[in-house]
Amino acid sequence: MRADPRSARWAWLIVAGLSVLIVAFAVGCGSDDSTSTEASSDSAPTELGAGEGEVNLVAWAGYVEDGSTDPKVDWVSDFEKETGCKVNVKIGNTSDEMVQLMRTGQYDAVSASGDATLRLIDGGDAAPVNTDLIPNYADVFDSLKDQPFNTVDGVNYGVPHGRGANLLMWNPDAVKTAPDSWDVVFDPAKAGEQSGSVTAYDNPIYIADAAVYLMTHEPDLGITNPYELDDEQFNAAIDLLKQQREHIGEYWSDYTKQISAFANGDTTVGTTWQVIANLLEADGEKVETTLPVEGSTGWSDTWMVSSEAKNPNCAYLWLDHIISPQANADVAEWFGEAPSNQESCALTADKNHCDIYHAADEEYFDQIAYWTTPVADCGDDRGDVCKTYDEWVQGWTEVKG
């Protein structure tokens, strides 16, 4: 039962060599096919067919509620009954996750923020949208239509979901004087008072929040667009964030982490979404929110259809449903944002909702810097020297250390 070692050696070497060749061949050939990701549908459909029976969505938490979080919060069940499209939703915690999920081509639609939309459009993962097939689009606020983050070269890639701002939230028992500025999380002295209990959004896009702060507190840097930062401005923002790092207790990337952190007292002040404050208050916790004087970052989300959608008809039906007056009113109230449909303002449970969230107030939203993808082209006379998103990612890695 003994094999001759020496002659077997050659056999092994041949096997090893063949394996390497096979792999190299596979990599060489296979990858040529896959990186030329032509959009499977380069143009929008001209008419809708019958619903396919289900639709797979990628959405922010709180955007697609079917009653399982709170029985009274449900705008999915009646959609499913009316259209026969069963809704499957995958929650994306960050824009990065959403881009990653959409790239797999296994989802039909996504509620993308501005820092994801351009990536999806350029990567060929989002298909153009024919808004004529979406009746409710007509009632969307004009200021949200044909924006740079959802329309490229005159081609529309989605419908607006709603918009809102990132707010400052604090625990009034721990932070005695109500803050009105971001300095409570950025200024070394003020942040130091809550050292170990400050929080920030765990994503490179948060660098823009530092830039917004610097716009007011260090005007010499000349920051006009917090997403287009050149070397000097970028490094200043990174330094500010590194300073903040010393006082951070925990960064939050999923909303339940922040809920439990505030509820448990691990965090007392930091950036948040209104829906988180709503959930905490529903659970009986004391928190307060405000939009600080420097302004803030925010988002204006777009529902986009995947270029490889397997259920495009149901996807269009969903898009039409989520921007319909009642559904858009429901989600805007639940999440705490301004609806995109003008008719929704009359249908919110709280009649002041649209005023509180400045739904029609363009001046207010001028203070908000919507999430968008940082690109090299600064968009002004500086040229192409601004930091790209992957540089932001590396900067964020540096900040967290």
Add this chain to the structure above:
Amino acid sequence: MGRRLADLFHGRPRLQVGSLLAGPVGWLVIGYLGSLAVLLVASFWTLGELSGEVQQDFTLDNYEQIITEPVYRSIAGRTVLIAALVTLTDILLALPLAFYMAKVATPRVRGMLVVAVLMPLWSAYLVKVYAWRAILSQDGALNWVLQPFGVEGPGYGNVAVWIVMSYIWLPYMVIPIYAGLDRLPNSLLSASEDLGARPGHTFRRVILPLIFPAIVAGSIFTFSLTLGDYIAPQLVSSTQFIGSVVYANITNNLPLAAAFATVPIMIMVVYLLIARRLGAFEHV
């Protein structure tokens, strides 16, 4: 047919070995090593401008970045340090337990203890991490217990990661040490005693050298499992580990993620080679 096949294989040991190994080796070499090779190749690629799509131009930029920029070095260093700490902690925790199970406990108690040590492996990893997250939080069980003493728990951070990882991988260390001690003949221990050695001396000079390979075998698991984890660090701390950086860059910068992923690969290959030299593979 069976007879024809038997004739074909008879007297041809190489054919026998070859056909036995074709499946497993094919799977592991082509499938697994092939995937690792793909990862390695990806680490030499770069990103396109706006779309951030992967371009297959050969470049050493990614490696240059992880070598020159200090943050990547400190992250790798921190991960290795905590992995080593966790391994040491688990060895210290496992030794008394394993010794008791192998040498002191009655057979019935031994059976119960083995089951007791193995059961936590079946409780979901995630649930255990979340339980610790709750225990270590500000209003959690640990602070609740320590409050009367006026002390506070460590909260979240590197210490928390160390505690949680030591907890989760402990069974992986107990079992091989237990197995090693089980194989140790009691006669050796009696002989040592007869020759006048006190228990501590016996432990250092007789037991430890003999179970050393088993300890190394257990350390393979505790070290590598800590080295690659990104979920526990994310849940009980804000510090970044190697796995966290790889995970963060997968979407936007696959080449960089791949390059950084080669760091734990190299560390583990070296570790495994040393472990094999020390005879640990017999005890895994």
Add this chain to the structure above:
Amino acid sequence: MLLSRRSKVLMRIGVGLTLAFIYIPLSIIFVYAFSTSRTLTWPPPGLTTEWFGKALDNPGARDAFLTSLQAGVAATAIALLLGTLAAMAVSRYRFFGRETISFLVILPIALPGIVTGVALNTTFTQVLGVELSLFTIVVGHATFCIVVVFNNVAARLRRLSTSFEEASADLGAGPLQTFRMVTLPNMRGALVAGALLAFGLSFDEIIVTTFTAGAGDQTLPIWIFTNFSRPNQLPIVNVVAVIVILLSVVPVYLAYRLTRDEGTVGPATTAA
């Protein structure tokens, strides 16, 4: 070994503390499964069994459980086949590269999960253009389960004298017959133990699975991960965890009995 009374007492205390360290967090999970609060506050404000009912009703949990079962069975089957083949080659023959086999086999489990996951993911999606699905999950799991079966069977075969097989051949049995009637029955314990442990490994795995699972596939660990992020589902997750722990006593005990009788106990042989 005669330990002094004091040493024995100290040892018992040490063992007790270690066991307490192991089981207190698990008992806390038990308590949370009955807590009325939806966030993991301590101490729990009240106790209730409502989550148990909700968990058993929950279709997501049931589907995830089934997917995990399917993946586990498939991965275990493949691992059994490949692991046994490799173990037989290594313990019954000597050839160039024999030591490399055990190195190769342990690699998938020794390398960090994220490396294995990312490598497989890149290969599947970029190179082969294969869509992620249950198939890719099984491929990933089988790869690191091979070592568990391999170690069990190889250890058993090392102890099994070849004289039985030679006697069988002398009596006229062909190699397949010998395998079926002599070798296999003697390995049975190791095979079952290896299978149980491979299944356990696959059942609890999260990192590699995250990278090899398709959009709609949820194994139980993935389901747990996504549902920890939903306030109303958190207590149900705790209940599911408790159920899994209780269900696992039987296979763990079985695995222990089988490996003990055949004298093979090791972490890759008994680790779940």
